[in-house]
Amino acid sequence: MTTTTIKARSQGREATRPRGRAAWFVLPATALLLVFFFYPIATIVWRSLTEPDAGFGNYTALLHDGLSVKVLVRTLVTALIVAATTLVIAYPYAYAMTKVRPRTRAVLTVIVLLPFWTSLMARNFAWYMLEQRGGPIERFLGLIGFDGVVLLGTVAGVTVAMVQVMLPFMVLPLYSAMEQIDPRLLDAAGSLGAPRWRAFGRVYVPLSVPGMLSGFSLVFIMTLGFYITPALLGSPQNSLISQVISERVSKLLDFGGAGALGTVLLGVTLLVLFIVSRFGGPARALGGAVTHD
Structure with a gap:
């Protein structure tokens, strides 16, 4: 050897x-x-x-149960609205965090992290006081011509509160992605004759797509399983899927039906993660192509 x-x-x-x-x-x-x-x-x-019988009876019942399908669709639509709204609000905020001085950035970061230092129950009760009948929101809407609009007990009221709760989970992934973008790329695009808005749309936005996908999927998935906010600010007529699962377990003792709803929700979550993973690769490749171009 x-x-x-x-x-x-x-x-x-x-x-x-x-x-x-x-x-x-x-x-x-x-x-x-x-x-x-x-x-x-x-x-x-x-x-x-x-439970109660072996087979796919619980899943078949869900398809024939108009209430469960309606609640599932309402939950998906609400999660999409919350994710899209937080993205629209968080994108300029995260972009501003990359442009300001370090001291101002620290202040903006504290503002983003401030909800994490406040109890979720306290924040929801604060929204309860704001949205209740005769509250500040109803009085403000009355001043601008929308009399008698009460958000408490509605899907809109739940959505507004969840947007505020979920906003940090969108800002932080966006800022993490934007911080890695070289600002000189916009200057290079401008030196080649591209207007500022076109350089931003053709260069900066594609590079920030991974952060957008991460934040969107995170907010969407977390919103699907939200329970406290819909339970406090919503109503039985406008319940989300987490409330229905809790109702079946605690009051109806329908563990099989609740498990079927939970499994469907898990399947939706895995589907969202699969879609994000499929689009995440092309988004990173697009960002790399933009960088090299």
Whole structure:
């Protein structure tokens, strides 16, 4: 056996040792995921297929139950509106964070993080006081000609509150993506004769698409499972899917039907993640093409 072969084998053993040690560090996190995440999900799916009878009866009932389908559609539409609205509001805010001085950026960051330091219940009760009958929002709408408009107990009132709650989850991914964009690219596009607005639309926006996709998917998925805000600010007539699941478990003891609703919601979440992953690659490739062009 030659000296070169011995050195190659010894280097191979040394390279595999850190990998084996790293696997031990991953083991506790994997065990936690299996016990507290995958096992409950598997239990929910199993009960949706076995209670009260084995088969797809719970899923068939959902398709023939007009109420469940209506609630699911309402939840999806609400999540889309919340995600789109937060994107429209957060995009200029995140862009401004990349253009101001470090001290001003720190202030803007604190403003974004301030909701995280406030209890979710406190924020929802604050919106309850604002949206209730005779509250500030109704009085303001009355001043501009919309008399008798009460947001409390409506889908619109729930949507407005969820936009405020979800806004930081859109700003932070957008800022993370925009911070990595070289501002000299806009100057280069301007030196080639492109107007400022066209350079922004053709160069800056494509480079920020990964952040837009990350923020949109995060807000959309989190909004699908929101419970506290719809429960406090909504109504039984305009309930979302989380309220229906809670109703079936706590009052009707319909664990199979609730599990079927939860499984459908999980399927929608996985579908959104799949779509984002499919579009995320082309978006990064487009950003790279813009950078190299």
